[in-house]
Amino acid sequence: xxxxxxxxxxxxxxxxxxxxxxxxxxxxxxxxxxxxxxxxxxxxxxxxxxxxxxxxxxxxxxxxxxxxxxxxxxxxxxxxxxxxxxxxxxxxxxxxxxxxxxxxxxxxxxxxxxxxxxxxxxxxxxxxxxxxxxxxxxxxxxxxxxxxxxxxxxxxxxxxxxxxxxxx
Numbered sequence: 249x250x251x252x253x254x255x256x257x258x259x260x261x262x263x264x265x266x267x268x269x270x271x272x273x274x275x276x277x278x279x280x281x282x283x284x285x286x287x288x289x290x291x292x293x294x295x296x297x298x299x300x301x302x303x304x305x306x307x308x309x310x311x312x313x314x315x316x317x318x319x320x321x322x323x324x325x326x327x328x329x330x331x332x333x334x335x336x337x338x339x340x341x342x343x344x345x346x347x348x349x350x351x352x353x354x355x356x357x358x359x360x361x362x363x364x365x366x367x368x369x370x371x372x373x374x375x376x377x378x379x380x381x382x383x384x385x386x387x388x389x390x391x392x393x394x395x396x397x398x399x400x401x402x403x404x405x406x407x408x409x410x411x412x413x414x415x416x
Contacts (some may be wrong), residue, residue: 265343269333271352272323274361282320284378287318287397291345292362292372301341303371303388308344310394325359325370332402334335 270276280288289307293300304322311318320343324336329350342348351358359366363384366372372384375397385393 250342266322266337266345266348268348269324269329269336270347270349271329272349273351273353273358276349276360277361281376282384284376286377287316287377288321289318289397290321290323290374290376292323292370292374293327294370295324295336295409296326297370299387300371304341304344306388307373314394314398316398319346321345321347324348325341325355325368326351328352 277352280290289311289408291300291304291306291307293315305319307320310316311320322342323341327336327350329352331350336342336348336350355368366384369386371387373393373394374382375384375389376382377400378397380400382397383393
């Protein structure tokens with residue numbers, strides 16, 4: 249019986265850290281939204297951001313605790329792909345993500361493509377789900393943001409730990 253349990257554990261899919269840093273630009277963002285087959289939460293982060301590691305942990309915890317079949321994506325804004333890939337991949341909080349991307353191009357242009365009103369503040373979290381309107385939170389997302397994302401509700405802004413707004 250113990251052997252069967254160990255075999256089941258060994259054969260079960262493991263939560264794998266990203267193996268590479270992908271390029272992120274406006275085209276990748278549009279494709280990410282268009283090709284989405286499961287709920288996705290995207291954390292826009294920077295290597296200098298003191299709050300981003302805690303928000304990454306919070307996002308990973310909520311996905312796991314709620315048993316969501318969701319994707320967690322980290323996008324690093326202050327380095328380009330191939331600039332610091334080894335350091336990013338070795339960073340414990342980025343290892344919680346399913347995918348790791350880095351800005352490739354002019355930051356202001358990419359930020360505008362994500363949300364024309366976004367001023368580049370981090371942590372910036374975008375909640376995406378197939379068939380629903382995306383919404384964003386600056387700072388640690390409140391519980392209501394996770395509830396809204398999980399249920400696919402639209403409308404309303406959140407108050408509390410983070411500011412939230414709907415985005416296209």
